[in-house]
Amino acid sequence: MASHHQGGADLLSRIALNDNKAGMEGLDRDKINKIILETSKGSKFYENELKKEQQVNQRIEKMMEQKARITKEQLKQAQAEVDKLTCELERSRELGRVIVHVDMDAFYAAVEMRDCPELKDKPMAVGSMSMLSTSNYHARRFGVRAAMPGFIAKKLCPNLVIVPTNFDKYRAVSAQVREIFSEYDPHFMPMSLDEAYLDITEHLEQRKHWPETMRTYHICDAKTGNDADRSAAESERDELSPVLFEDSPSSSPSLSGADGKAEVFGTSAEEAVREMRFRIEQKTSLTASAGIAPNMMLAKVCSDKNKPNGQYRIPPERQVVMEFMKDLPVRKVSGVGKVTEKMLAALGIVNCDQLSQQMALLSLLFSGTSWHNFLHISLGLGSTCIERDSERKSMSTERTFGEMSDAEEQYSLCRDLCHDLAQDLQREGLKGKTVTLKLKNVKFEVKTRAFTLQYAVCTEEEIFAAAKDLLKVEIDSVSPQPLKLRLMGVRVSGFISAEDKKPLQRSIMGFLQKDGSDSGSFTQCAGSVLKAQEDSDGASFLKPQSTEMKVPSVSDLSNTNSGTDTTSYVNKPAVLKPSFKISTQVLQFLTCPVCNTEMKDVNLTAFNNHIDECLKGSAVDNEPTHLDAPKEQEELNSKPPASSSESRALKSSSHDPSCNEEKPSTSISVPLVETDEDGDFKTPFFSHRTKINGKRSVISKKKMPVCESSCKASLTTTHNLEAVTEMSSDSKGSSLTCPVCSQPQSTDDLALFNRHVDMCLNQEVLLEFRESHPPVGHSDEPALKSVRGQCKNKNNNQQQQQKRIINTLGSSPLPPSKKIKVLSTKHTIDKFFKSNAGQKV
């Protein structure tokens, strides 16, 4: 019944104008929707939206059926539960914090208008013909808003000026604004370039005692700003604000007075926030809106209330909070989107009062987490502690393009994406085990396909090895028809945590960095290795690396993934060995990477012997080796077209991040402190505050299964390699006998030989470990099998192998102790425009 209420328009709720935005009240919706509809109709996008809409309608139907089956008894019981929980929540209601949400008004558009006066009185938007990110208030009167494609906006407003994004500029302005934020709350939480939460409780406490002089701000503040910007901005400000925001109250009333040179702000929360907005306007010539409330949920709603260029406060009184919530449409609450809105509307719920009334029903129709969230909302509860985002859980890149049906082209694009993603991952020093491929066909249908590897990856080759297999399955599944794509994306997730990385890395890094210097020394080491090796015996074993290793072919990688040639990328003795060598020159004393004992004045042989002993004793506790190959996909491993792999190989050689002297330093030393490209998190230290209420449910992560954490005996046979390599060096080029398996190796390549020995050693250690540690489950079986297989398998590809070795070296992360937690922000629009800036679809 309710679902028919809106009649035909109901079918179009996804396409129709979303006027849930400041500056869009009282528009002629029907007229605007008609234009949007006419422009969209018949397109593939439209068809897909219709389909999705119908899916939602089906969900609603199901829900209504379920509702019809609910008995009075059930409802009564549900109500009891709701009441009980309500009581508990009420008891723990926290009103003591003063939370502020600040939001710049039409941010990107405002920046562009500030810098280009001709735009001031025109309807304009920032973005492109395919997508807009912001519009000014002028344009909003036409129904033009963010997240609307430019070509539709043009239909709504033919005179609309579309300005391309200037991301650097927004970032710079954002940095200026954040400087001000940090004065009110050093731990403020940026949500995007134009938005942040602050907890000003402490600030207000101090502010009470401040003399007036500390609360006085002058109107001409040329010192802090950019002088050039300033003069222009100053002269424009008086005109700018009225044009932008016709009837809005000014953040600084005395500003308009010609003689007002300074303004004194009070000590209340309102005054502090007004002061903050005043300073933002002085510094950037842009206005901001703010909400002040006892929690984040309310503050966010409040900042929208008097937008633009206004603020609103909910005082910390339960009664007032409840009063405020009563009439609030649920859609205004962050987290309630158009689907939830529609589902609730079907139950007759539009505002929060109704939400509250129907809570028992909701508890029977929605999941626990969902209705708990509804309950929090209806009670006006939210998080009272500003916490920076936690560690990121995934990283991805995706691209939209014109229809692409050629498989070769698709593989090539996939590789490009992997390349970009690898760079991003390495910039942050991340490695993940799950690779996900995302595809959107020309009908706008989205598919994701994931594959979890046995080891964490971060290089282009490793990611592509998995991604291309996923792609192949999809291509084959529609063959002989081609896949007609309009978007492809690659994501890496399942990052190995600091915990998991710890054991080995701490010891090795500790060993390499005994002098206490930071990661730079490791880089230096790596560089020195190359150099020293060339100097000492210009022949060898590193030399081929610098030339050939850069060009692994796709087929090599496909081997990698098929389980025929996969070994640990992580503990690469062949790499560590030379590093050790150099280290002894650089560092005065040595630390055993296994037991952490410091050893002074020992020669390498003695040191190696020590490690040998140590390793025998404590191999179990060390880092996983992931000897196991990724799941077999034999039949999937056919090669992508040669031409594509070749062309890409060339590209990859020219800027592979891991095979030159400079890049490793990027992945080691840059990542964790102040890298953020978006200008975020310049402040490396954040204090932790406990959440009191309104917190999100956190599902505690399970520890690694037994097989993961224990069966990867440390196959860090680094030390033994010393001997092996030396031997190899002596007999370079001739036929070699493996010191482990005693089999002659018909290769004249030292690196390859080293690799063989490496594997043999790994097998030895594993077998030894297995004998002394009866299996807990059978989970370590595959690993064992795989090692055995590897030892027999001799069709290794030396280029790839060497490449991996270097990759390993290049991407070794910092020891955990040196790490500053990486915290992520999600700049949704920001990221989009950054990556989209250079390309036209």
Add this chain to the structure above:
DNA sequence: GCCCTTAATTGGA
């Protein structure tokens, strides 16, 4: 059949 894990999808910002 339950518990756990992974994969895939969805909704939201």
Add this chain to the structure above:
DNA sequence: GTGCTCCAATTAAGGGC
């Protein structure tokens, strides 16, 4: 001519016991 990135929650499916 309708975007990019990330997260949390939900659902589906498969393996182990």
